[in-house]
Amino acid sequence: MSEINVLEMARQQLAVAAKYLDLDEGLHAVLAQAKRQLVVNFPVVMDDGTVQCFQGYRVQHNTSRGPTKGGLRYHFDVDLDETTALAMWMTWKCAVVNIPYGGAKGGVRVNTKKLSKRELEKLTRRFITEINLVVGERSDIPAPDIGTNPQVMAWIMDTVSMQAGYTVPGCVTGKPLDLGGSEGRVEATGRGVIVSTEEACKVLGLDLSSCRVAVQGFGNVGSVAAQLAEDAGAKVVAVSDATGGIYNPNGLPIRELYQRYSGIDGGVRNHKDADPISNSDLLELDCDILLPCAIQGQLTEDNADRIKAKLIVEGANGPTTPIADQILADKGKLVVPDILANAGGVVTSYFEWVQDLQNFFWEEDQVNDRLSKIMRHAFGAVHETQSRHKTDMRTAAMIIAVQRVAHATTSRGIFP
Ligand code: NAD
Numbered sequence: 001m002s003e004i005n006v007l008e009m010a011r012q013q014l015a016v017a018a019k020y021l022d023l024d025e026g027l028h029a030v031l032a033q034a035k036r037q038l039v040v041n042f043p044v045v046m047d048d049g050t051v052q053c054f055q056g057y058r059v060q061h062n063t064s065r066g067p068t069k070g071g072l073r074y075h076f077d078v079d080l081d082e083t084t085a086l087a088m089w090m091t092w093k094c095a096v097v098n099i100p101y102g103g104a105k106g107g108v109r110v111n112t113k114k115l116s117k118r119e120l121e122k123l124t125r126r127f128i129t130e131i132n133l134v135v136g137e138r139s140d141i142p143a144p145d146i147g148t149n150p151q152v153m154a155w156i157m158d159t160v161s162m163q164a165g166y167t168v169p170g171c172v173t174g175k176p177l178d179l180g181g182s183e184g185r186v187e188a189t190g191r192g193v194i195v196s197t198e199e200a201c202k203v204l205g206l207d208l209s210s211c212r213v214a215v216q217g218f219g220n221v222g223s224v225a226a227q228l229a230e231d232a233g234a235k236v237v238a239v240s241d242a243t244g245g246i247y248n249p250n251g252l253p254i255r256e257l258y259q260r261y262s263g264i265d266g267g268v269r270n271h272k273d274a275d276p277i278s279n280s281d282l283l284e285l286d287c288d289i290l291l292p293c294a295i296q297g298q299l300t301e302d303n304a305d306r307i308k309a310k311l312i313v314e315g316a317n318g319p320t321t322p323i324a325d326q327i328l329a330d331k332g333k334l335v336v337p338d339i340l341a342n343a344g345g346v347v348t349s350y351f352e353w354v355q356d357l358q359n360f361f362w363e364e365d366q367v368n369d370r371l372s373k374i375m376r377h378a379f380g381a382v383h384e385t386q387s388r389h390k391t392d393m394r395t396a397a398m399i400i401a402v403q404r405v406a407h408a409t410t411s412r413g414i415f416p
Contacts, residue, residue, distance in 0.1 A: 004297035004321055006085040012322045014088070017398035020389060027406055031091075034084045035102075036060040040130040044123045047116050054123060058106040058131040060140055061087040064408035067138060068104035069094060069173075069346060069353075071145025072152070078107035082296075086145075089317055090346070092401035093339040097378045099350045102405075104140050106131060112147050124152050125159045132163065137170035137357070143349045144174040144220070146295070150186070154179050170356035173349035182352035183364035184371065185345075190224025191368065192344015192375050193291060193315045194232065196336045197225075199379040200311050201289075204334055209233030212249075212287040214309065216240050216279060217294030221315040221342065223254075223262040225291050230254045234289070238282050242294070243267050245282045246274035283307060292319035299324040307333065314338040329392045337394035339401060340382055347374050 060068040070090040090103025153175045160171040169180030218241045235251035261268040293315030304327035313336040386396035
């Protein structure tokens with residue numbers, strides 16, 4: 001596959017929206033950069049007594065609409081450009097669903113498979129201490145992303161609390177329930193993906209309960225989206241993780257697969273009663289709906305014209321390159337963009353933060369109903385903008401988001 005620079009990709013998407021909005025050049029230049037980028041190099045004493053140095057990042061893209069919010073990614077490919085692109089997408093995501101945050105992202109360049117649990121804990125506690133300069137419950141609130149989970153969030157909450165001298169549950173979201181986590185948070189991104197899928201099916205006149213669905217990535221987002229698609233009556237014909245995928249045209253037993261193989265690189269490929277399929281072949285499968293829920297840069301100029309699904313709902317961040325977007329649009333495919341489709345995670349993180357600040361917790365139905373309402377409302381606004389501007393859903397979502405951020409910036413004025 002061709003090499004993708006995700007930051008370039010994010011900037012191209014901004015440029016398209018800026019053109020539609022006739023955005024002021026100076027403001028465009030501000031929004032194309034991150035407000036703050038922190039790079040930290042820090043040591044961890046490994047189990048064998050040796051010292052290893054790790055590089056980590058926290059990038060805050062924009063604070064016009066509120067404190068910044070965004071996940072922490074532990075992956076060996078993480079770098080400053082990727083983290084900056086992801087922070088920028090978080091700004092648009094929060095704006096498109098209209099929650100009062102700017103975007104941030106962070107990460108550490110690390111292969112977590114090579115760490116023991118104790119090493120992972122030490123790395124996390126040291127990393128959060130290093131970036132404590134810029135994060136905090138009123139300024140920048142991290143959450144899980146690839147390679148991190150509720151346990152990692154619990155260590156972060158404990159570290160921040162130890163340093164503050166009192167418990168600070170609102171400093172991070174995606175925590176375990178008994179530490180101030182929210183009902184529904186673990187499933188929220190996948191749930192939002194399926195709410196978006198339902199709305200998109202209405203637009204296309206598809207009946208989700210008779211659709212064949214392929215899901216790339218069987219981690220937090222993909223495994224929940226696959227289960228909820230199955231609950232809605234759809235046939236999930238293929239799923240995959242980093243080790244490869246499986247295909248059965250008659251449908252896969254998603255709940256059984258979830259019990260046995262979910263999690264990071266859980267090895268769905270080991271399931272019998274299904275044919276092995278590569279991650280690239282999965283994308284090109286004969287199916288109605290494709291849910292890319294793994295990593296960025298999956299639908300590119302190399303494979304976009306072979307995609308058969310009518311509807312692509314982006315669970316992952318940045319799975320489609322701008323050239324692929326154009327090819328898919330020319331072929332009449334509907335792509336529900338990441339900043340809308342996977343916003344369920346940050347919406348429920350917002351609910352978690354509000355609950356933590358108030359020390360007042362909601363029931364799961366309340367969380368899911370409010371999430372669904374926000375997602376359907378945002379989808380409707382994006383679809384209306386798409387029809388009005390006769391453009392694609394990504395550009396429409398970007399128009400709404402950039403306009404909201406630009407408006408907040410100009411209303412506040414440029415300091416001093
Ligand atoms: P995760 O670590 O739980 O799962 C990632 C899944 O993708 C795993 O099954 C992994 O094996 C698979 N994978 C990794 N590399 C792959 C490759 N090259 N080909 C195919 N599969 C591969 O991560 P997650 O939280 O589910 O995040 C998945 C995507 O969704 C990411 O792009 C993330 O930024 C995005 N996202 C996550 C959330 C959230 O709340 N977790 C919210 C919004 C967006």
